[in-house]
Amino acid sequence: MIKLSELKQNDTVVTKKNHPCGNNRWKIVSTGVDFKLCCTKCAHTVIMPAETLRKSIKSVESSGSDSEA
Ligand SMILES: [Zn+2]
Numbered sequence: 001m002i003k004l005s006e007l008k009q010n011d012t013v014v015t016k017k018n019h020p021c022g023n024n025r026w027k028i029v030s031t032g033v034d035f036k037l038c039c040t041k042c043a044h045t046v047i048m049p050a051e052t053l054r055k056s057i058k059s060v061e062s063s064g065s066d067s068e069a
Contacts, residue, residue, distance in 0.1 A: 002057045005033060012040065012061040013053075019044065024062075051066050 007013070011028045016025045023041035030036040035053045039046045048056075 001052055002060060004031075004035075004054050007035075007060065010063045012063065013057050014059045014061065015056045016058045017056065023044070024058075053057075 007011050015024050021042040025040045026037040036047045
């Protein structure tokens with residue numbers, strides 16, 4: 001189960017459904033009661049309630065800035 005509390009700005013999430021552009025990766029623009037996401041392919045932005053987002057996420061890819069070589 002995805003924990004929304006672990007999601008932060010600039011993390012990338014993979015959704016179960018593809019965007020019409022064929023992409024299913026989204027960058028988190030802002031978090032809160034509603035999350036704002038930006039499609040990493042076509043740059044379309046969407047705003048969705050946290051609960052809706054939690055159901056649509058397949059996996060999370062952290063922006064992973066802590067282990068830079
Ligand atoms: Zn898109």
